[in-house]
Amino acid sequence: MTEVGSAKRRRTAGSGSTSATQRSIYPTWFYLPAGVLYLIFFAVPTFASFWFSLTRWTLFDTEFIGLDNFVQFFAEPQLSRGFLNTLIYGFVTSGAKVVLGLALAVLLTSQLVGRGYLRSVVFFPVLVSTIGVGITFKALLDPFDGVVNTMLATFGIEGPGWFTDPNQALLTIAAVDVWKGLGIATLIYIAGIVAIPQEYYEAARVDGAGAWRQFRSITLPLVQPATATVIILSLIGGLRSFDLIWATTGGGPGFTSDVIGSVIYKQYQAGFYGLSTAGNVILFLVVTAIMVPVSLLLNRKEVDR
């Protein structure tokens, strides 16, 4: 989100203030405490990680090996699968959250009995720890004595191996991720819909527009800023997702649900500290490379309107 916010701010600042050397209202010493904290906890670790990604690091000693870690990371046999899975996971979860979040938000902004309660119910999964959700779903979706497949069996349906079938695992995790993260998307959309002036709808109704037409021509275009936020948030979340995958399948069975995040974690576990740091640098670059164009595109639309 940071690059989105700062990009926007830069644009407004550039157009607003012509004098680049605007005097600060605070004396320099006033910035010192925050500056020191920033240096120690953000700047130093960030640059240290760039350094360690260039070393063979055993925790006991480090040896500078140039770009070998990066070469090795890209030679990792599980990586191509991991990249593909990361993209599938990121785009599937993000897309599902946009569609379902908007649908739910339309429902929850209508005149419903107990609307406040229903709104909070949608948000509850967001508050639960991801690891807890993962472990719970792993138990519920156990192919042999999980609640879901036992229930399906009473109807004579043989449930799939949700987390154990190689073709199924990644999509099951994505579905759980959507369930867990949908609350935020819905919340953002509710805020977006509520902000649309009622007069537009009244005018449309006078002109004889039906429900679908009102949704297509008023709601959908006017919640565009909310859509941009949901896409950006959920895409970043999806691309660097790790915790839910680790808690449910550990990237398995085999490597079939591995994403970049889990590949990196396994390297860290194996004690390849330099290599996994290099992986994180690469993940950072990949997420940036995808997110910068996406956020530019979405924000340009916003400005054009």
Place this chain on the structure above:
Amino acid sequence: MSRTFPTRRFAAATAAAALAATGALTGCAASGSGDGTTEITFLTSNDAPNPETAEALAAAFEEEHPDVSVDVEIRPGGTEGDNLVKTRLSTGEMADVFYYNSGSLLQALNPDSTLVDLSDQEWVSSLTEEFTPVVSTDNGLYGAPLGASFAGGVVYNKPLYEELGLEVPETWDEFMANNATIAAEGDGVAPVIQTYGETWTSQLFVLGDFANVLAVDPEWADQYTAHQRSYADEPALLGFQHQQEVAEAGYFNEDFPSAAFQDGARMVAEGEGAHYPMLSSVIQTILQNTPDAVDDIGFFALPAEDAANTQATIWQPNALYVPRSTEGAELEAAKELVAFANSEAGCEIQNELLPPAGPYAGTCEALDTAPALLADIQAYFDAGKAANALEFSSPVKGPNLEKVTVEVGSGIKTAEEAAEFYDQDVENQARQLGLEGW
């Protein structure tokens, strides 16, 4: 069977991990207190029955040495534990005595610069010649055994064998014939148990076959370290191929994709499955969960193609170590605690809480009450048909073997594809270690 293959990794208890983490922050700087007693800390892993054993050793030691108090700390097992141990050692915050793997995992701790050389201790003279090298470097000897060695092979249900009139197989074909009989006449019994809910359990077909590889090619381990041998070629490839063969024959238990290690132990103990390719130390789990079944369990080595090459693969016990950061009175007390674990009183505790599933490596001796499968394993030693697992003769072990073997067992990859993939995985590890020839 390094990093990703701990001796006994049960579901890592998060609570214990948190405990260990706070221990790392607060409880490690042991120091002599005002009243003349020396306080030392003893770090063990959370896999049952290790915490119980550590507590019992600490209590008995304190009784014998009233001027020393021992504080037991618990860490997670598996790779999480590896990283915790490395971090604490490299920051000089390690407990005064700690329990950890021998072999290649120990070598990764950089023992020459982090651990205290114990080669002048009395118990050293009692160590077996198989154990000594796996706790030593060229410059010193660093560990005392805790618990007995154990074997990797097939743990089987003996009453089932009697009922079906089966004999312990010595060749792979005999093993497959037994499986066929069990499948046909066993009344729903699974011929082979697999438990991919905990992926480390999937590696036995490959790792437990290593002694058979050595029987064919005695130079294999050294040549492997030098990058002159690979899993994609016979004889090492056979481990993968055997796993594929059993999987394709449909001999696994129905719930193999999600079953856990404990389920596997229960199934073989209760006769729901006939064979469980596993470490013989699984008997300690069976002793805890289904104690009546302990003597129904037998052991045989994974059979080679040729009976003459069938050997048992042996894992040397984990050991107790003292870090360099421990000095003065604490160092003396720490050395005494290590010696105590291998004294008569210490052996009594080991026999009671860590019942041996293989021969001891030091002073301790097994009692008559030891589990019945110990005799099966001892027989391989007596016949000279036992060899150390690969992790004790080569530092090279890819971190992803357990995922690869899950893929073979689940039919995602063929044995050949898997072996090739694993050879690539291993390259990463060897380069990381800076070995020559990679």
